[in-house]
Amino acid sequence: MTKHLSPEKINERRINAVQLRLDGLTVVQVCERTGLSAPTVSAAWKAFREGGWAAVPVQPRGRHKGQANVLAPEFKATLWHSLYALPSGGEPGWSSAALARCLEDTHGQPVSQRAVEHWWQEEHLKCEPWPLASLSKERSARGRWYRQAVAPVFKQLNSAAQRWQGGVRHLPHPDGSLYQIYLHGSRGRLWMRCFRRPPVAEDYLTTLKALAANGPAALVFHGAALSTAPELNAWLAAQRDFWLVPVPADIGLVPGGSVSAGARNAVSKRCASHSPDSNSKQVKR
Numbered sequence: 107m108t109k110h111l112s113p114e115k116i117n118e119r120r121i122n123a124v125q126l127r128l129d130g131l132t133v134v135q136v137c138e139r140t141g142l143s144a145p146t147v148s149a150a151w152k153a154f155r156e157g158g159w160a161a162v163p164v165q166p167r168g169r170h171k172g173q174a175n176v177l178a179p180e181f182k183a184t185l186w187h188s189l190y191a192l193p194s195g196g197e198p199g200w201s202s203a204a205l206a207r208c209l210e211d212t213h214g215q216p217v218s219q220r221a222v223e224h225w226w227q228e229e230h231l232k233c234e235p236w237p238l239a240s241l242s243k244e245r246s247a248r249g250r251w252y253r254q255a256v257a258p259v260f261k262q263l264n265s266a267a268q269r270w271q272g273g274v275r276h277l278p279h280p281d282g283s284l285y286q287i288y289l290h291g292s293r294g295r296l297w298m299r300c301f302r303r304p305p306v307a308e309d310y311l312t313t314l315k316a317l318a319a320n321g322p323a324a325l326v327f328h329g330a331a332l333s334t335a336p337e338l339n340a341w342l343a344a345q346r347d348f349w350l351v352p353v354p355a356d357i358g359l360v361p362g363g364s365v366s367a368g369a370r371n372a373v374s375k376r377c378a379s380h381s382p383d384s385n386s387k388q389v390k391r
Contacts, residue, residue, distance in 0.1 A: 199297030273328035322347035
């Protein structure tokens with residue numbers, strides 16, 4: 107039995123096993139001498155024949171350095187720098203997978219998506235998607251809104267990957283105000299962008315264009331009346347396969363907190379109001 111042996115001890119036995127095989131012993135004889143199983147002896151022998159002695163030792167167990175949930179300060183600085191920048195490749199925002207790749211490219215160490223999401227949680231950047239499907243049978247204002255405004259649009263889209271939800275919110279942060287555009291895709295996957303000031307129409311337009319670039323899509327959005335900004339409304343009017351469904355401000359779908367009055371006033375200069383009322387019109391182009 108070798109499951110309780112350290113990697114160093116296992117490697118000693120693997121090297122010994124290969125040497126015994128070179129001396130002409132059979133796999134059964136090597137197993138008796140080393141205490142290794144037949145599959146382990148065969149694997150060590152195969153590794154030697156394909157890669158020489160350097161290939162015989164096994165890799166250390168456990169996570170690679172940099173994959174712990176607690177990230178080093180320089181990793182966190184890179185994450186903030188990335189979130190404040192435009193996502194690469196025309197993506198609508200930064201996912202945990204994209205941020206993990208960014209960290210590995212920058213620091214040369216593998217980082218798990220879980221580590222990034224743990225950091226999101228620490229910084230209050232993570233929010234859960236709304237349970238929109240559960241509203242279909244609710245006898246309430248939000249149930250009626252879902253059946254009248256959301257369900258007809260979603261029925262036109264075959265794939266869950268085409269059905270997006272999200273919004274904009276203001277979060278407290280030690281370094282000052284932090285604004286976040288968040289998006290949830292299929293299976294609740296989270297994407298985001300961050301800003302040091304309230305997002306303006308150009309920021310929203312960049313996000314919408316990224317969603318529309320992959321084919322027909324719908325976005326259920328909370329926190330800004332996007333269709334009232336002239337440049338956004340002009341773009342929406344030219345779209346045939348993109349649906350924007352505003353969330354009424356008074357039906358309780360506000361993950362992670364609402365946008366502050368300060369943010370509302372700042373965004374209103376470009377997007378009319380930061381909280382669409384219950385009469386906000388569904389935009390379909």
